[in-house]
Amino acid sequence: MKASLIEDEEIRLALLRGYNILDTAPDEGFDDITKLAAEICEVPIALISLVDDKRQWFKSKVGLSIEGSQIDDSMCAHAIAADDYLEIFDTAADPRTxxxxxxxxxxxxxxYAGALLEDDNKLPLGTLCVLGKEPRQLSDFQRRALKVLAVQVMRQIELRKALADAEVLRKEVDHRVKNSLQSLEALIRIQVRKEKSPEARAALDSVQGRLATISQLHEALYLTDSGAAVDIAAFLKKVAHSTSEQMPDGVQxxxxxxxxxxxxxxxSSVGMIVNEAMTNAAKYAYQGRKRGAFNLSGESRDGFYHLSxxxxxxxxPDTDPSGTGLGMRILTAAAQQLGGEMTLPHRERGGEIKVIWPIID
Incomplete structure (x- = not known):
């Protein structure tokens, strides 16, 4: 017998679909609860069943291999219709089943026994249910445990939705910040072309480079699937490509x-280091030359990242790395924010800015 569902069925279905959980991959967090429900209730089958309009779909299952069934065969739909915990001692003798x-x-x-998965407004998405192949009854303890576990399932569902919503918001913020910074960069480029003073042009170029670094960081965050973590190799390649516009054409x-x-x-700190190093090289390393080379390298070693x-x-020049110029102060501050150290190793030819910082998992 097909169950007649609740009066607010359209609202219930919209709620279910809004959680974006239907047809998602298996999840160990849900599977652990399902296994525990089967063990506590001493049954061979336990399911997290989400009841859609024409089907029920199993987010987690123990003892069954199928992914779900048509709504006509959903015992969980009867639990939703009953608007409460449902236990059917003998399914063959009950006219509903x-x-x-x-x-x-x-x-x-x-x-069959099913405890509802309800949101704060008591709208049910489905059930955490247990099934057996012999008529029986659960003990009071088993019923209480099944209801408690159903609450935990719902909390897991809500937590995953909250995390997903936060991720969408974070990406939207990064996207908007990136667009705003790029607009500001464009305005600075226009001002650079109008400015006649070489000193002012150089200062504006420097500001533009720093804005570009922050803009690329937000772009990297917007495009990544790893939350607020950034792939430093991919990010620094973008920073280097942008800052290379300040280099003479012949610099490789x-x-x-x-x-x-x-x-x-x-x-952000590492991006600033690379931007400042390349900007400094563009100003001083290739004067009077049409060709040159710049090398950006980095590797993980013994729990530290080494960037050169x-x-x-x-x-x-052999000066105190803390320096007095703005660029050197930015480099030093950025290294300190990383919990690392900046050095200027002596080289027979060329200049090197080296930063080492601990990698924290």
């Missing part, structure tokens, strides 16, 4: 970066 395919077919289900840029995930804040920015210019 006597003709059910799970009862008359090869599964030969003779017992070589990039060799090992992949590592960083938080958005750490990635090397040019083939006259070298960096």
């Amino acid at each position: 006597a003709g059910n395919g799970f009862v008359t077919g090869p599964d030969q289900i003779r017992f 840029i070589e990039i060799n970066l090992e992949q590592a995930n960083l938080s958005s804040r750490s990635a 920015c090397i040019d083939d210019g006259p070298g960096i």
Whole structure:
């Protein structure tokens, strides 16, 4: 017998579909609850059943191999119609389930108990249910446990939706910030073309480069599927490509970066380091030359990430790395934000800015 569902059925169905859980992959968190329900209730079959308009779909299952069934064979639909916990001691003797395919077919289900999966407004998505092949009754303890586990299933569903909603919001924010920063970059480029003072043009170029770094960070966050973690290799390649526009045309840029995930804040600091290193090289390393080389490399070693920015210019003067210029202060501050250290290793030819920081999983 097909169950007649609740008066607010359209609202219930909209709620169910709004959770975006139908036809999703198996989830260990749900499977653990289903297994526990089967063990506590001492039955061979336990299901997390979500009841749609024409079918029921099993988010998690123990003892059955099928993914779901037509709504006509859904015992869980009767639980929703009853608007409460439902226990059928003998499914073959109950008129609601006597003709059910799970009862008359090869599964030969003779017992059913289902606790509703309800939201805060008491609208049910489905049930956490247990089934057996012999008529029986659950003990009071087993009934209470099944209801408690159903509440935990619903909390898991709501938590996953909250995380998904937060991810959508985060991506939207990153997308809008990126667009706003790119608009500001465009305005600065227009001002650079109008500006006659070389010093002012250089200052605006520097600001534009820093904005580009932050914009690319937000683009990386928007495109990634790993939350607020950024693939540092892919991100720095974009930073280097953008900043390379400040380099003379004949400068060859070589990039060799090992992949590592960083938080958005750490990635911002690393991006600033690369931007400042390349900007500094563009100003001082290739004066009077049409050709040159710049190498950006990074690798994970012994729990630390080693990043090197090397040019083939006259070298960096032997000064205190803390320096007095804005660029050097930015480099030092960025390294400190990473919990790392910046050094200027001596080289026979060229200049190197090296930053080492701990990798935190």
